[in-house]
Amino acid sequence: xxxxxQPLSVSVALGQTARITCGGNNIGSKNVHWYQQKPGxxxxxxxxxxxxxxxxxxxxxxxxxxxxxxxxxxxxxxxGDEADYYCQVWDSSLVVFGGGTKLTVL
Amino acid sequence: xxxxxxSGGGLVKPGGSLRLSCAASGFTLxxxxxNWVRQAPGKGLEWVSSISSSSxxxxxxxxxxxxxxxxxxxxxxxxxxxxxSLRAEDTAVYYCARGNYYDPFDYWxxxxxxxxxx
Numbered sequence: 001x002x003x004x005x006q007p008l009s010v011s012v013a014l015g016q017t018a019r020i021t022c023g024g025n026n027i028g029s030k031n032v033h034w035y036q037q038k039p040g041x042x043x044x045x046x047x048x049x050x051x052x053x054x055x056x057x058x059x060x061x062x063x064x065x066x067x068x069x070x071x072x073x074x075x076x077x078x079x080g081d082e083a084d085y086y087c088q089v090w091d092s093s094l095v096v097f098g099g100g101t102k103l104t105v106l
Numbered sequence: 107x108x109x110x111x112x113s114g115g116g117l118v119k120p121g122g123s124l125r126l127s128c129a130a131s132g133f134t135l136x137x138x139x140x141n142w143v144r145q146a147p148g149k150g151l152e153w154v155s156s157i158s159s160s161s162x163x164x165x166x167x168x169x170x171x172x173x174x175x176x177x178x179x180x181x182x183x184x185x186x187x188x189x190x191s192l193r194a195e196d197t198a199v200y201y202c203a204r205g206n207y208y209d210p211f212d213y214w215x216x217x218x219x220x221x222x223x224x
Contacts, residue, residue: 001168031208033210033211035151035211037151042201042214042215042216042217043143043151043201043211043214044214045210045211045212048209048210048212049210054212084150086150086151088151088210088211090207090208093156093165093207094153094165094167095141095143095153095156096153097143097150097151097152097153098150099150100150100151
């Protein structure tokens, strides 16, 4: 079965750029979606199909996908960006989530 | 405004059953595939099951196959998850989420907690 690997945690200084990776075999050939989840809340879609932002998501959120790694980039990180982030792909009609990355804004 | 509201969670003994519901509003349910995703306490997201718009295609995670049944009633704007032979490891918040195959899950409910314990 297909697996997605994320770092358990990423730290970023306030106002700096955070990068969260999602590794998978030839993930560049798949569409990757990213979700943000804050404590006690449902996940929220922040990037879809590798690099597209849903309405209402700040331009500070961007994504890329190539080879074996997809990356969620958060520019000018704010305290409100502190959350868990999950990548997700579809694989043969099944859904796969990464294990999640806790982003800490210092 | 798109809304998904789950209900039916609660405390159940191992081996017991529970039926979750998800009430959809603000969009035409019959135009979208729907999904169940769960999250065990302190853990990550785990996909459970998906059902196509007309119920023609249904998929399950291996962890629930043979025990859980997803269904929908488009006329009632509702999605369901029948959970049988429940185990302690099924304890989780269960979310319903809208998303066609290969599309993202663009709307999620607030979740309903299922606790399996004696």
